[in-house]
Amino acid sequence: MTAELRGDELIARRHLPAAPARVWAAFTTPAGVAAFWGGSHATVPAGSVTVDLRPGGEFALDTRAPDGATRRLRFVYVSVTAPHELVFDEPVTGLRTTVIIRPAGEGADLAVHQRRLPPELRTEQAANGLASILDALAAYLRHDDTQRALVAEYFDGFRTSDHRRILATLTEDVEWVIHGHRTTRGKAEFDDEIENPAFSGSPELEVQRVYVDGPVVVTTGEGGGVSVEQGPFRFAFSDLFTFRDGLIARVDSYLVPLT
DSSP: OOEETTTTEEEEEEOOOOOOHHHHHHHHHHHHHHTTTTTTTTTGGGGGEOOOOOOOOOEEEEETTSSSSSEEEEEEEEEEEEEEEEEEETTTTTEEEEEEEEHHHHHEEEEEESSSSSSSSSHHHHHHHHHHHHHHHHHHHHOOOOHHHHHHHHHHHHHHHHHHHHHEEEEEEEEEEEEEEEEEEEHHHHHHHHOOOEEEEEEEEEEEEEEEEEEEEEEEEEEEEETTEEEEEEEEEEEEEEETTEEEOOOOOOEEEEE
């Protein structure tokens, strides 16, 4: 995808493989901004991003070049219309950016329109820079989908007590912290816990919400099982998955009994 330069305006369009709400979250959360704003030419330290999402509020970030040079960028929101339109100004240059997100099939169409470009930004290099940022955004959203799919595979494995499917989603040194109960370390210990002898059969698991924030996926839902000693029971759960190198490296599980 390229960006089109028209005098003191720069316009870029992209179809993205994500619902408008997820594209909006990428533009308006610190983790989302850090994931793609540097494009191919810089990185954005996650801790450097601040967001005050309201008209008159500011968001700011650091971009770090390959040589280590760091530049602080600051913007002021002009209007915030979730999840479809975002307008913000860069006070130093006077540049105004309008981000428009519209549903399109199973994804979203994105338009980024920059106005009042100062002369030093009316260049092919600036157009290529904006294009690379949107390329990085698309890659980030595809990565988000991959993590969601792997978490779905993990739950499907548990629903059928399929050890192979579950273990294929994990790193070799995976940790599973079942808070208030026990911690397993490594695939062998994790494997032993999949079918705990204190329980009978496979669990029922209904995932109700999924939230992705960078390398972390959070799920909440309800489930049921059968205790060998006490019989059927119900519970609410929240599982926090931390990814590393495309696999689940840690699972934090929180369980609450339901009456």
